[in-house]
Amino acid sequence: MAYYDVKMQDTSDNIIVTGEEGYFDQKKNYSFVTKNVMFMQGSDNDTLYLTSDTLIATEDTLKNKSFYAFNNVQLFQNDMQGICDSLAYNFKDSLIRLYYDPVIWNGENQITGDTIEILSFDNKLQKLFIKRNGFIVSLTDSTPLRYDQIKGRNLVGYFRDGKMDIINVLGNGQTIYYAKESDGKYSGVNKAICSNIKVTFKDAKVERIKFITLPEAVFYPLNNFPDSESKLEKFKWRDADRPKSKKSLSGRN
Numbered sequence: 001m002a003y004y005d006v007k008m009q010d011t012s013d014n015i016i017v018t019g020e021e022g023y024f025d026q027k028k029n030y031s032f033v034t035k036n037v038m039f040m041q042g043s044d045n046d047t048l049y050l051t052s053d054t055l056i057a058t059e060d061t062l063k064n065k066s067f068y069a070f071n072n073v074q075l076f077q078n079d080m081q082g083i084c085d086s087l088a089y090n091f092k093d094s095l096i097r098l099y100y101d102p103v104i105w106n107g108e109n110q111i112t113g114d115t116i117e118i119l120s121f122d123n124k125l126q127k128l129f130i131k132r133n134g135f136i137v138s139l140t141d142s143t144p145l146r147y148d149q150i151k152g153r154n155l156v157g158y159f160r161d162g163k164m165d166i167i168n169v170l171g172n173g174q175t176i177y178y179a180k181e182s183d184g185k186y187s188g189v190n191k192a193i194c195s196n197i198k199v200t201f202k203d204a205k206v207e208r209i210k211f212i213t214l215p216e217a218v219f220y221p222l223n224n225f226p227d228s229e230s231k232l233e234k235f236k237w238r239d240a241d242r243p244k245s246k247k248s249l250s251g252r253n
Contacts, residue, residue, distance in 0.1 A: 006033055008057075013065070013091065016040045017055060029059035038249075039067065042077075042123040049076045051249040052087070065091040073098070076243045079125055079162035080118070081105045083241055094121055105242050106164050107204025110137045112236075113155070128157035128167075136167065136199075137237060138206055140178050148206045149176040149232045150199055163204040169197035174232055177209055178222075189225045192217035 006022035008031060009015065017040075019033035032054060039050040052069035059065045067089040075082040085100035098104070098116040105111070106125070113130035120126060134155035138148040153171030157164060173194045179187045194215035200208040211217075220229075243249055 008033060010065075014041055014043070017057070019055070030057070032056045037069075039069070046078060046123050048123055049246050049249060050074070050087070074243050074249045075104075076246050076249055077123065079106060079159075081243045082116075083243070084116075094126075095119055103238055103241065106159075106162075108138045108140075109164055109201075109204060110238060110242075111135070111155075111157075112238075125159040125162050127159070128155070130155040130157070133234070134169070135232075135234065137235065139237075139239075140205070146178055147176070147231075147235070147237065148178060149235060150174075150197070150206075150209075151232055151234075152197065164201045166201070167199040169199065171195060173197040173211075175199075175209055176230065176232060177206060179219075186222045188222050189220045189230075190217060191220065191229060 006019050008017045008022060008024070017033050017037065019037040020035035022031065022033040024031040034054040037052050037055045039055055041048045050069060050073065052073045053071035054069070056068040057065070069087040071085060073084045073087045082098060082102065082104035084098040084102035087099065088097045089095075096118040098118070102116045103110065103112050104116055104118070111128070111130065111134075113134040114132035117129040117131070118125065119128070131154055134152050136150040136155070140146050140148050150167065150169060150173075152169035152173040155167055155169055157167045159165055173196060175190070175192050175197065177190045179190055181187050190209075192211065192215040194211040194213055196212035198210040198212060199206060200210070
């Protein structure tokens with residue numbers, strides 16, 4: 001065991017882990033760090049920061065590395081922020097898996113689901129898998145508060161240059177979308193149900209919604225859109241939980 005200002009470093013993958021207590025078993029290629037944990041990977045301009053109560057690192061006989069973070073997990077990167085209870089990061093498939101009430105943010109988009117998987121190469125977001133109860137909320141106007149909303153059974157998303165580009169809704173699709181004219185003024189609100197949906201983004205904001213099958217839809221003039229219809233079931237805006245910077249992770253200074 002090591003105590004106080006523990007630091008573990010993996011130069012081959014540009015990883016540094018710090019904490020207050022640590023343990024390393026060289027024979028089993030197993031280590032853990034606990035208390036005030038900080039995981040860092042990447043360059044100065046594009047580093048992934050992760051904090052948690054405990055972090056475990058393993059390496060199998062084929063040199064495949066995995067990290068597991070437990071309790072009060074927070075993520076911060078320039079293109080993405082996130083929170084969850086537990087996380088697994090497998091280097092072989094480049095997947096970051098978030099479990100138990102996960103939330104991630106990308107630009108204006110808040111993304112939730114039962115489980116979230118993020119595919120990332122060289123610290124660049126590539127693809128997103130939301131398994132069960134996928135829900136995307138985007139703040140489209142702050143005065144008054146208006147939110148574009150997309151939900152479905154499973155969602156698969158694609159990124160371009162670190163920003164959300166396309167989301168495919170696979171099953172039980174529902175949307176609320178505030179449509180705008182070319183001059184930026186709202187033309188109304190479209191509320192629809194459709195099993196499968198393709199959503200295109202521009203500058204990390206919803207630009208176009210394509211219904212793959214015939215939807216059940218109602219278009220409301222903006223002034224006639226009732227407040228009772230403005231939130232899909234289980235809507236929850238969690239911007240207050242969003243890590244705003246590296247320093248904000250777990251209240252760090």
